[in-house]
Amino acid sequence: MKAVLMTAPGNPDVLQLQEVPTPSIENDTEILVRLQAAGVNPIDTKLRRRGTFYPDQMPAILGCDGAGVVEAVGSGVQRFRVGDEVYFCQGGLGGKQGNYAQYVVVDERFVAPKPTSLSFVAAAAAPLVLITAWEALCDRGRLQLGQKVLIHAGAGGVGHVAIQLAKLHGATVCTTVSSHEKAAFVHQLGADRAILYKEKDFVQAVLDWSGEGVDLAFDTVGGETFAKTFAAVRVYGDIVTILEPDASTNWKVARNRNLRVSYELMLTPMLQGLVSAQQHQADILNQCRQWFDEGKLKIHLNKIFPLEKAATAHQVLEAGSTMGKIVLVTGSE
Structure with missing residues (x-):
């Protein structure tokens, strides 16, 4: 062969x-x-x-x-x-x-x-993106009906199926994207809010949308984005990442908000x-x-x-x- x-x-x-x-x-x-x-x-x-x-x-x-x-x-x-x-x-x-x-x-x-x-x-x-998104949202993040979810990079391979799976599980979804073309794409997938992170501070945009922060954040970007996301999650909320956090990550906000941090490696x-x-x-x-x-x-x-x-x-x-x-x-x- x-x-x-x-x-x-x-x-x-x-x-x-x-x-x-x-x-x-x-x-x-x-x-x-x-x-x-x-x-x-x-x-x-x-x-x-x-x-x-x-x-x-x-x-x-x-x-x-x-x-x-x-x-x-x-x-x-x-x-x-x-x-x-x-x-x-x-x-x-x-x-x-x-x-x-x-x-x-x-x-x-x-x-x-x-x-x-x-x-x-x-x-x-x-397969890989479906399993990753499902395990991150449902198995690690314990997604519940009616929760508000932030999904980073919603137009990407994992992100675009994560939006759909979250909606199928009864969540309200906001997502970060880099362009107006991608914003239109994620809206077609069912995203309730698309945040153009190059034009707006995504943390403030999430808080304006969700009030006290989302119930669950799904990080597919890592680095600085992962650490910044802590402030966009409500107290006692969940954040799941598919990447290894940087050694320089400041965990203070996550600790003060009593966040449950999970890792997803399918x-x-x-x-x-x-x-x-x-x-x-x-x-x-x-x-x-x-x-x-x-x-x-x-x-x-x-x-x-x-x-x-x-x-x-x-x-x-x-x-x-x-x-x-x-x-x-x-x-x-």
């Missing part, structure tokens, strides 16, 4: 299209998937630049997100049959093979049926082999599948590249300011 191999840490040109053996089923609960598309995420570019979590296992095939058709099943597989269409977030961290390839082997427990309303390309764009179940947590992530995708097919949830595609243009896809993602997701077409869709 053809696959994009990361030959060493470095610039995008370390991603090379090569011919490699097609993987085979080794455990009875595994399925072989003929991939049609693979999502491209910031974790991919970070691992390419600095090295994977398993530097002794090189070269590596990156790509956590995949969508495709079941080609073969293990003897113990119960949920899927040959020909079923699936999507998932598995592999691509440097240990198990990722999805920048034409085939991949995945445990059926960590896979969900593909939404019938989505193309393979759109489905491949969805890769933890894969990295630590937590089977039940990975099954929970597949359950999230299954619920989102229903919402996609009911027209209640959308995934926005920014750019689509053929598999051999993986390096270009990384360059575009690292350039920043994209709305929605970037995807590689790995099959014949």
Whole structure:
């Protein structure tokens, strides 16, 4: 099969299209998937630049997100049959093979049926950002019906699905964006208020909108933005971040407001082999599948590249300011 191999840490040109053996089923609960598309995420570019979590296992095939058709099943597989269409977030961290390839082997427990309303390309764009947003808002942030939520970078990959998930859970949502074009985009997704952070102090804008502060803030930016957000959250409120706080972070406002601070890293179940947590992530995708097919949830595609243009896809993602997701077409869709 053809696959994009990361030959060493470095610039995008370390991603090379090569011919490699097609993987085979080794455990009875595994399925072989003929991939049609693979999502491209910031974790991919970070691992390419600095090295994977398993530097002794090189070269590596990156790509956590995949969508495709079941080609073969293990003897113990119960949920899927040959020909079923699936999507998932598995592999691509440097240990198990990722999805920048034409085939991949995945445990059926960590896979969900593909939404019938989505193309393979759109489905491949969805898993990592959906799981990240759901876990941040619902599992870490304990989102409740009627709460007010601040979502940073609402036009981005995680942000644009976080807005929709928050609304589906009955929240009122404000979000930060960098342009009027992105403001229009997030309003189409259901955001109640878009704050152009380049033109206004977002903390004051949130307080003007929410009164005493939001119940829950979701930080997808990090750095100074994370620390500034403390003042936009009500006393005893929640803030969840997907990034590691800077060592220089001043925690005084968070402490004085008795904020509950949580971290969201959706890769933890894969990295630590937590089977039940990975099954929970597949359950999230299954619920989102229903919402996609009911027209209640959308995934926005920014750019689509053929598999051999993986390096270009990384360059575009690292350039920043994209709305929605970037995807590689790995099959014949």
